[in-house]
Amino acid sequence: MNMLPFSSAQTQDAIHISVAESQARMRAGLALPPRLVYVLLLFASTAMAVVLGALLLTEPSLPTRTQLTFMLMLGTALAWMGFAIWVLRARAVLLATHRVLAARLGVVCTLLFTACAVAFAPWGDNRAGSLAITSTGLLFFGFAMLRVVQAQRLERALQHRRAQLQAQLQHAGTSAL
């Protein structure tokens, strides 16, 4: 029996796009691998920009043509950084659990980057450049750690709220019985 003036049964018939189809599209939009690809793109382009920027700042004796090439590469790295940030903020957004994963990935990447900078420092002549790269790596490592803490705090708060709501609903269900 349907008493609705705007019958749900009728409108359901008229909907061309099914719930299952919308769910499938949403699932595709929620997929984790593309998000992680953009997170990794962000880290890689940032690392590239840091190394190139340090080289340009601490190696004034480089030939002009090399400097121009490095500038071009730096511009490309910055463009990729901007693109990855835009995608992660506007398109493949990161939800709470994604954020935790991305932040942990950030910690690993910045740690690797800093370790490489420290490991390769003795073989180079450019002490100032090595120091700049290592310092930036450490700075980014600290930032990544901060993001992990923030992401975990958000996730915990949401899980706590979920548990509260589930308890309230369970209580309401029990009371109704």
Place this chain on the structure above:
Amino acid sequence: MAGLHGEPLARWNDSHGMNRTQDPASAAPRSNAELDDELLAVRCQLGEPEAFDDLIARWHEPLWRYLMRTLEAPQEADDALQDTWLRVLRAFPALRDPSRLRPWLFGIARRALMDRLRGQYANRVDVSLEFTELPDSRDGLDIEWETQRADTLVRLGETLVDLPLVEREVLVLFYLQELSLTQLAEVLAVPVGTVKSRLFRARRMLRDRLLAKGVDA
């Protein structure tokens, strides 16, 4: 969806409906449906794929009905709905208050709708709605009253789709989707006073048109 079950005509004739300013989230106690919605929003914010399945299962039809009654064709409503879901996914990290899922969803649907309508806003809409399915059996009720009520509902639907977009939208959201004035103000991004005046004007226009068609409004 809750809301339209029961006495649809009484709701349409309820002049006291304008007093529904109370925000359900702030009123005590909150219903299970509201708690369920908030739980769903929290699960979505956590990034649970199953929560998004549940969200779509619950809100697919109400959003489609809102879009369908404002746009020109079912195909347009389908496209707007897909656009809405895409926007919902992208906007979830920015949802600050999960208890306000309902107005938040309709607000996003409305923005998707407005983007589609931009450029053709002034066009009159001619949506063909059918309101022929009525109770198949209601023991003890007057058949004549039922017939009259069915006729009224059909005319009501026809008249509603004949209204200008702004008035139709406010009536659909307030009476059919049962949003409070506060929620409606949030969805439409206007002050509550403006919502009241729009509702007042929309009700008056609807009444005038119904009277012109010979329906006792």
